[in-house]
Amino acid sequence: xxxxxxxxxxxxxxxxxxxxxxxxxxxxxxxxxxxxxxxxxxxxxxxxxxxxxxxxxxxxxxxxxxxxxxxxxxxxxxxxxxxxxxxxxxxxxxxxxxxxxxxxxxxxxxxxxxxxxxxxxxxxxxxxxxxxxxxxxxxxxxxxxxxxxxxxxxxxxxxxxxxxxxxxxxxxxxxxxxxxxxxxxxxxxxxxxxxxxxxxxxxxxxxxxxxxxxxxxxxxxxxxxxxxxxxxxxxxxxxxxxxxxxxxxxxxxxxxxxxxxxxxxxxxxxxxxxxxxxxxxxxxxxxx
Numbered sequence: 001x002x003x004x005x006x007x008x009x010x011x012x013x014x015x016x017x018x019x020x021x022x023x024x025x026x027x028x029x030x031x032x033x034x035x036x037x038x039x040x041x042x043x044x045x046x047x048x049x050x051x052x053x054x055x056x057x058x059x060x061x062x063x064x065x066x067x068x069x070x071x072x073x074x075x076x077x078x079x080x081x082x083x084x085x086x087x088x089x090x091x092x093x094x095x096x097x098x099x100x101x102x103x104x105x106x107x108x109x110x111x112x113x114x115x116x117x118x119x120x121x122x123x124x125x126x127x128x129x130x131x132x133x134x135x136x137x138x139x140x141x142x143x144x145x146x147x148x149x150x151x152x153x154x155x156x157x158x159x160x161x162x163x164x165x166x167x168x169x170x171x172x173x174x175x176x177x178x179x180x181x182x183x184x185x186x187x188x189x190x191x192x193x194x195x196x197x198x199x200x201x202x203x204x205x206x207x208x209x210x211x212x213x214x215x216x217x218x219x220x221x222x223x224x225x226x227x228x229x230x231x232x233x234x235x236x237x238x239x240x241x242x243x244x245x246x247x248x249x250x251x252x253x254x255x256x257x258x259x260x261x262x263x264x265x266x267x268x269x270x271x272x273x274x275x276x277x278x279x280x281x282x283x284x285x286x287x288x
Contacts, residue, residue: 031089038086041073042098048072049106050268054120054239054261057253065259066118066152069110070268071103091124091159100127101136108140111147114274120152120182125159128170141177149178154205156184164195171199182239187227197234204231208242208262215251228256 020028041047049069056065073081090096100123107121127133141148153174160167160183171181180202188207206227214220224240231238240252243262252260271279 034081034086035089035095037075037081038073038090038095038099041075041081042095042102044076045102046074046076047099047102047106048074048270049103049110050270051119051272052261052268053266054259055265056258057249057260058256058258066120067272068120068122068154068261068268069103069107071099071106071122072270073099092126096124097127097130097133100124101130101133104133104136104140107151108136108143108147111150112140112144115146117274118150118152120154122154122156122184125155125163125167128163128166137174148174151178152180152182152203154182154184157186157188160199161195164199168195168199171201175200175202183236186231187223193230196230201234201236203237203239203258205239205241205261206257211240211242211248211252211262212244213248215245215247221251221255224252224257225255 050072051067051069053064054066054068055062071083073086075081087096090099103121104123107119111117111119123133155167175181181200182203182205183196183199183201184205185207186204187210204227206224210220210224210227212220214224228238237259238257239259239261240257241261243249243252243260243264245264248262249260249264
């Protein structure tokens with residue numbers, strides 16, 4: 001993937017004016033160092049996916065419905081660069097599009113390796129018109145015809161509402177290939193319910209801020225019930241993210257949330273069960 005690494009519009013690229021405060025200057029330098037590490041990671045292809053289970057919690061027994069593949073970039077020393085440090089900086093830049101390409105490429109390769117796996121991958125709506133992202137998707141779908149029906153693309157609410165007409169056209173085309181779409185961080189952005197009615201997302205992921213302490217927080221209970229009701233009205237599956245305690249999990253199950261994701265059910269890991277099983281097979285003694 002030969003793509004220019006030039007950036008526009010990041011605060012660290014702008015010269016320091018005489019009016020800049022020391023704090024502004026320090027923030028700009030820190031952002032510049034982070035972006036430099038991200039560029040190096042992309043050049044060196046130092047990226048992996050960490051997998052977090054999403055559990056179906058309706059009914060008497062819970063089971064894994066799918067996994068989310070979370071992009072992890074590493075520096076020259078092999079240290080993971082925290083996503084919270086770089087994602088806000090790259091969302092509107094070409095680096096953000098390149099990270100989306102890498103995440104999709106790794107996700108498609110994982111789906112091709114594991115025929116029984118269903119996987120969600122994050123993307124920004126801004127990547128819809130990015131040629132390399134589209135080419136990456138086309139290659140993956142051409143190599144394995146089962147990949148499409150096992151791929152879920154998560155689009156953040158904030159980016160989807162910037163260009164809803166384009167997102168809707170894009171989704172309708174790929175849904176015919178069997179790909180599912182999830183609206184990520186639902187409730188955290190500025191959703192236009194008119195567009196929500198027209199976009200036909202298959203699922204919504206309720207933002208974790210509404211899930212935190214929901215068993216004892218009447219405000220979060222009210223807001224989450226409203227979000228669930230909206231999803232059900234539009235025939236969309238519901239996922240609650242950020243579930244961290246047994247009390248939260250039990251309360252959400254009673255509310256009727258379809259799936260749950262969070263550290264209570266499992267932390268993101270680069271060694272998911274299917275890879276652990278493969279390593280175990282490789283280490284097993286020869287019984288022939």
